[in-house]
Amino acid sequence: MIGRDSRIVIGGVGVAGGFGCGVAALEQALRGGEVRPGRMTLPMPDGPVEIPAFMSDTTPLKDFIPLRTLRRVDHFSRLALLGAHLALADAGLPEAERAGLGVVIASGHGATGITFAFQDSFINDGDICASPTHFANSVHNSAAANISILLGATGPSLTVTQFHLSVPSALLAARQWLLEGRVERVLFGAVDELSRLTGHYWHRQHAHFAGIPSPLHTGAETAVPGEGAAFLLLSRAQDADAPGYCTLDSVTVGRKLPPRPLAPPVGLLVLGADGVPETAARYAAAAAGSRIACYTPLYGSMPPGPAFDIASTALALRSGSVFATPGGSSCDFPATVVPGGTPLGPGPAGILTLDDDDGHALVMLGRIRQPA
Amino acid sequence: MPPVAITGMGCICAAGQNLGDCMTSIFSGARAPAPPVRFKSNHPIRYPVFEVPGFPEDPAMLRTSALGLHAVREALSDAGLDRQTLAPLRVGVCVGTTIGCAMSNETFCRQAHAGANPDMAPIVQIQRSNPAAVIAREFGLSGPCQTVVNACSSGTDAVAVAASWIRSGLCDVAIAGGADELARITYIGFIALMITDDSPCKPFDRNRKGLNLGEGAGMLVLESESVRARRNRKARAFVLGYGSACDAHHLTAPHPDGAGLRRAIAEGFSTAGVSASDLAFVNAHGTGTPENDKVESRVLREMLPGVPYLSTKGYTGHTLGAAGAIEAVFTAACLERGEIPGNAGFSTPDPDLIATPVREVTKVAGTIALSESLAFGGNNAALILGRGETP
Numbered sequence: 001m002i003g004r005d006s007r008i009v010i011g012g013v014g015v016a017g018g019f020g021c022g023v024a025a026l027e028q029a030l031r032g033g034e035v036r037p038g039r040m041t042l043p044m045p046d047g048p049v050e051i052p053a054f055m056s057d058t059t060p061l062k063d064f065i066p067l068r069t070l071r072r073v074d075h076f077s078r079l080a081l082l083g084a085h086l087a088l089a090d091a092g093l094p095e096a097e098r099a100g101l102g103v104v105i106a107s108g109h110g111a112t113g114i115t116f117a118f119q120d121s122f123i124n125d126g127d128i129c130a131s132p133t134h135f136a137n138s139v140h141n142s143a144a145a146n147i148s149i150l151l152g153a154t155g156p157s158l159t160v161t162q163f164h165l166s167v168p169s170a171l172l173a174a175r176q177w178l179l180e181g182r183v184e185r186v187l188f189g190a191v192d193e194l195s196r197l198t199g200h201y202w203h204r205q206h207a208h209f210a211g212i213p214s215p216l217h218t219g220a221e222t223a224v225p226g227e228g229a230a231f232l233l234l235s236r237a238q239d240a241d242a243p244g245y246c247t248l249d250s251v252t253v254g255r256k257l258p259p260r261p262l263a264p265p266v267g268l269l270v271l272g273a274d275g276v277p278e279t280a281a282r283y284a285a286a287a288a289g290s291r292i293a294c295y296t297p298l299y300g301s302m303p304p305g306p307a308f309d310i311a312s313t314a315l316a317l318r319s320g321s322v323f324a325t326p327g328g329s330s331c332d333f334p335a336t337v338v339p340g341g342t343p344l345g346p347g348p349a350g351i352l353t354l355d356d357d358d359g360h361a362l363v364m365l366g367r368i369r370q371p372a
Numbered sequence: 373m374p375p376v377a378i379t380g381m382g383c384i385c386a387a388g389q390n391l392g393d394c395m396t397s398i399f400s401g402a403r404a405p406a407p408p409v410r411f412k413s414n415h416p417i418r419y420p421v422f423e424v425p426g427f428p429e430d431p432a433m434l435r436t437s438a439l440g441l442h443a444v445r446e447a448l449s450d451a452g453l454d455r456q457t458l459a460p461l462r463v464g465v466c467v468g469t470t471i472g473c474a475m476s477n478e479t480f481c482r483q484a485h486a487g488a489n490p491d492m493a494p495i496v497q498i499q500r501s502n503p504a505a506v507i508a509r510e511f512g513l514s515g516p517c518q519t520v521v522n523a524c525s526s527g528t529d530a531v532a533v534a535a536s537w538i539r540s541g542l543c544d545v546a547i548a549g550g551a552d553e554l555a556r557i558t559y560i561g562f563i564a565l566m567i568t569d570d571s572p573c574k575p576f577d578r579n580r581k582g583l584n585l586g587e588g589a590g591m592l593v594l595e596s597e598s599v600r601a602r603r604n605r606k607a608r609a610f611v612l613g614y615g616s617a618c619d620a621h622h623l624t625a626p627h628p629d630g631a632g633l634r635r636a637i638a639e640g641f642s643t644a645g646v647s648a649s650d651l652a653f654v655n656a657h658g659t660g661t662p663e664n665d666k667v668e669s670r671v672l673r674e675m676l677p678g679v680p681y682l683s684t685k686g687y688t689g690h691t692l693g694a695a696g697a698i699e700a701v702f703t704a705a706c707l708e709r710g711e712i713p714g715n716a717g718f719s720t721p722d723p724d725l726i727a728t729p730v731r732e733v734t735k736v737a738g739t740i741a742l743s744e745s746l747a748f749g750g751n752n753a754a755l756i757l758g759r760g761e762t763p
Contacts, residue, residue, distance in 0.1 A: 045487050103618070110521070112475045119481040119557065127415040127560050135561035136623045136748070140473060140521035145749030148620040154632065157618040157751055158529060159521045161473045163502060169518045176536050180373075182639075197475055200484065204492050253516040255508055357505060359517065 008178050009237045009244035009368070012091025013311045014083045014189075017228030017299040018054025022086055026308075027315055029298045030323040033340070034212060037224045037300065042199045051203050052210045053194055054226035054300035058082050064089075065150060072133060073146060076111040080143035080191040081150060083229030087187065088151075091233040101153040102183035103144050106170035106190040108163045108303020110140040113195035143191055155183050164272075164279075165253060166190065167306035168353055168361030172251045178236050189231035190304030199225070206276070213297040215273035216331035218284055223275035226300020230307035232314075245314035247366040249348055255358045266350040266364070268293060268322055268338055270313050274301035278356040284333035286352060286360070292335045297326040306353045310363060313349050317367050320344055373643045375758060376535040377607035379595045380451025382443035382549075383701045385588030385688045386422035390446050395705055398687040398713045399733055405572045405584050405689060411556045419568050422586030422689030423554055434501035435587075436472035439694075440551030443589035444507050447547065451593040452605060455511055461599065464515035464543040466534040467503040468526025468550035469693035473519055474498075476557050503551050515543045521693070524657075525616070525745035526550055527590060528696030528753040532614035534594050544599045549591035550697030558692065559585055565624060567661045573690075574717035575658035575683035576665050576729045583659040586689020590697035592704075607760040609704035612740065613644025619750030625663055630671035632752040633744065637675055640742065640754035648676045652738030653712050655703045656729070657746045658683020659690050660717065664746060666725060673727035680736060682729045686716025696745040700755055703743040707759040711735050 015022065018037060019029035029035050040053035058078040061070065064085035070078060088098070118134035136142075141159035148157055156177065160170035167190045174186040192198075207221040214222045234248060269290040273283040275297075295312045296305055316323055324340025331337050344367065351363040381391055387403070388394035397403075405420035430438045448454065475498055483490035500506075504519040516537060520530045527550025534548030562568045562585060569582040594611065595603075617635035619627035626633070641647055654676060656668055660683075672681055684702050691698055706712045715729035722728075739759035746752050 045489055107521075109475050110473065115474060115476045116481060118561065119476065119478055120485060122560055123478075123482055123485050127413045127563070130560045130564040132561075132564040132566070135564055138474075138476070138561075139523050139623075139748050140470065141523050141747075141749040141751070142623065144522075145618075145623050145751075148618040148750060149622070152620050154618055154620045154635070156616040157522070157749065158533075158616075159749075161502070161519050161521050162505070162517065163499065165517070169516065172516060172542075173518070173533055173536075176533075176540060179540070180536065196484075197481075200490075201492070201495055204489075253518075255514045255517065357509065359505070 007237050008175060008248040009235055009242045010232050010246055010248060010314050011235050011244040012087040012233035013245060013314060014086025014090055014231040015308065015311050016056050016079060016082045017308060018056060018226055019298050021060045023090055026311060030312055030315060033324050033326045035298045040194055040199050042203055049203060051208055052224045054224060055194060056228040074111060074114040074137050076113060076193045077143045077146040079193060079229040080147060080189055083189050083191060083231035084147045084187055087231035087233045093233060098151045098153055100155050100183060102155040102177050102186040103148055103153055103157045104170050104174040104186055104188045105144040105159045106166035107161055108166045108192050109198055111138050111142050112197040113193055114138045116195060116197045164303050164355040165353060165359045165361050166303050168251055168253050168363055171363060172253055174234055175248060175251050178234060185233060185235040187231065188234055189229060190307035191229040192227055192303050194225055194227040212327055213275040214327045215275040215294055215296055216337065218280035218332055221275060221277050223301040226302040228299060228304060230304055230311050244368055246317040246368055249364040249366045251363050253361045265347060267345040267347040268349040270309050270351045272306050272309055272353040274305060276301060279354050282354045286354060287335045288333060290335050291338045293322055293325045293338055306351060309351045313351055313365055317344060317349060317365055373613060374539060375610035375612050376538045377595050377600050378592050378609040378704060379600060379605050379607055380447040380593035381608060381701045381704060382446030382450060382591045383698055384424060384439055384442050385691060385698055386424055386586055387687045391701060391705060398684060401714060401716065403687050403716050408554060408559060410554060413559065415563060417570050419563060419570050420572060420584050421554055422584060424587055433506055434472060434497060435553035436469055436551050437501045437503045437506040439553060439589040440467060440503045440507060441510060443549060443591040444547055447591040447593050458511060461544040462515045463513040464534060464537050464546040465504045465507045465513060466518045466520065466530040466546060466548045468520040468530035468697060469503050469552050470521065470523055470526060471552050471555045471558055472503045473521055478556060507547060522751050523748035524692050525696055525747035525751045525753040526693035528700065528745040528755050529616060531592060531697060531700050531755060535611040538594050538596050544596050546594040547591060548594055549589060550694040551589035552587060552692040552694040554585055554587035569660055572717060573660035573686055575660040575686055575715060576669060576725060577718045578720040578722035580660045580662060580665060582661050583690040586691040588688060588691045588694050588698055590694055590701040592701060606762050608762050609707060609760040610758040612758045613640045613756035615639025615643065616753040621750050624748050626667045626746055628667065630667045632750055633671050633746060634675060636752040636754040640756045644756040646740055646756060648679060650740045651676060651679045651742055652736040653741050654679055654681035655699045655743040656681045656683045657744055658685055660685065669725040669727045680730050680734055682712055682715040696753065699743045703741045703757050707739065707741055707757065708762060
């Protein structure tokens with residue numbers, strides 16, 4: 001039975017993306033307002049091609065796990081493990097309390113790099129030479145499995161994929177687990193990698209925009225692909241002042257746009273717009289008349305983007321004021337881009353995610369009174 | 373937890389292209405695994421599989437999604453629901469799969485490997501074929517939409533997620549289940565892991581050598597009590613409880629003591645408010661791999677002594693993300709019939725297994741059954757189903 005009086009608190013945040021690694025790096029990027037994309041090199045028929053991309057470095061994972069343990073762990077799972085460990089460290093959760101964790105992972109594409117490598121293994125040398133290790137690691141829930149194994153987390157585990165709505169869809173499940181009392185804590189994470197496959201897909205399907213993305217200007221594609229992991233430690237709390245960043249008040253996922261006006265009214269609506277033209281008009285329509293911000297220019301376009309949006313909004317709620325939208329305070333549709341430093345009122349903040357298939361999701365976060 | 377009514381079911385697999393045909397087939401003991409027809413392999417051994425014969429390919433979507441849609445149409449018809457009835461309702465979709473979301477098109481990969489500019493159409497097709505989204509799009513559904521990718525427990529987990537949506541009032545109706553197609557990538561992968569039998573699979577048998585892959589879909593319509601009362605619709609079965617737990621042990625091998633499976637069953641019992649003595653039977657995971665069957669039979673013997681059990685994978689093959697859903701449908705249908713089929717492929721007891729499955733069609737007493745799934749990643753899921761109100 002769902003206990004409506006329980007509150008869900010985001011008590012830890014672990015992020016790794018093109019901006020760097022950890023909450024401090026994200027906060028620095030949010031305050032600085034700009035992250036320059038790096039480059040990704042793709043082997044193409046006419047020679048290597050470089051595309052702008054927000055790549056993520058997993059080297060800091062060695063601070064949590066011995067390199068020897070990681071020797072068979074692919075980049076996708078390393079990203080997830082890094083995000084998971086950062087979130088747990090940020091929350092200060094003792095090792096002894098990890099066993100009962102529920103693990104919920106969102107991934108739009110799964111372990112595409114190792115999947116491609118698995119196919120290479122039998123294309124090269126025949127079906128009989130297919131790599132069992134690559135196959136085992138190519139399964140979509142491999143990141144969740146590696147996290148559970150290396151943390152010793154024996155609670156329930158769930159991996160969800162819904163492309164650009166993977167994050168809110170999986171977050172709905174995490175919230176249900178907590179409200180039903182299945183677990184006391186959920187380690188929730190979103191992860192996707194830029195592999196040879198996804199990079200190739202981007203190269204062929206998108207413009208090569210080399211500047212800073214400006215997703216609130218809908219006239220042209222300004223998207224830059226990204227990869228990374230964003231993890232949250234969620235827990236139930238009876239106390240309205242429980243320590244943490246913010247509360248997770250509601251998750252709504254469905255098709256067609258959410259009814260307007262949003263209820264309850266939000267003081268800040270963070271848009272997942274990422275500079276891709278297919279969704280730009282839908283974001284403009286859904287956000288019309290709202291007080292908005294958008295942080296995707298700091299981490300790029302990727303299915304885990306909404307988890308970074310949640311992390312960024314959680315940081316804003318904790319600090320009490322809005323971070324400036326990177327790239328300026330204007331947009332080309334009728335909405336108000338909230339200036340950086342604007343105090344956040346007592347009302348919730350919303351994170352809006354849309355896809356190009358009529359899907360929408362709205363995540364509501366609330367403020368926690370911070371200790372004096 | 374309050375029970376959640378199942379008002380419609382649909383199934384397609386090698387045993388039949390609808391639930392009625394599947395039940396007739398498995399109760400007759402028929403099965404006919406054979407080397408794959410849809411694709412070729414240069415592996416020197418031709419491993420048998422359970423393909424769905426004659427199922428048309430749809431260029432607009434992956435076969436996985438087409439199989440899922442086929443089963444959904446049957447389930448909705450069984451529930452007496454059509455687009456018009458569904459339109460004003462909050463209807464969610466939760467589907468488990470493995471291959472249905474994998475960015476793994478071999479043609480694309482081969483072209484890229486050969487230094488060509490691969491045709492992007494297969495990748496676009498994958499992007500448009502998310503099984504839950506395909507169903508929501510097809511029927512114009514506006515509720516939550518989720519595709520679970522928990523490897524071989526995906527179908528079981530998806531049914532439980534959807535039941536949770538109904539219980540908490542997120543949906544009036546939920547379409548839940550699993551779908552997976554037979555694909556070269558999984559065929560070659562399981563052979564590489566050396567857990568595939570080169571003859572028809574023999575779950576729980578002394579001479580078992582591994583699994584046979586299969587394909588198909590199982591779908592259930594879950595309905596809130598208020599909508600069901602308004603429609604005056606009887607339940608075919610009920611979702612009574614669910615539990616899941618991770619072994620946290622190995623990517624592809626179960627925990628040797630079945631630690632996660634024990635916790636999953638215990639949680640399932642607790643949420644359903646039942647105990648082992650209430651069970652009429654168990655539809656086991658029973659893949660036919662040496663390790664799975666060893667661990668599972670040990671847990672069944674120790675936690676559920678004397679409860680009859682079987683694996684239906686001897687009739688369907690291992691349908692991966694669809695398996696838990698197909699087996700949930702079979703479990704509900706067997707509760708309706710009051711009997712279970714024999715465990716196909718079992719003939720010689722294994723002295724290392726301390727429990728053995730039923731060999732032939734067996735009458736069962738009771739109204740509650742357990743369907744369980746074990747998965748790569750160490751996932752274990754236990755679904756407790758109750759007999760419905762239909763005669």
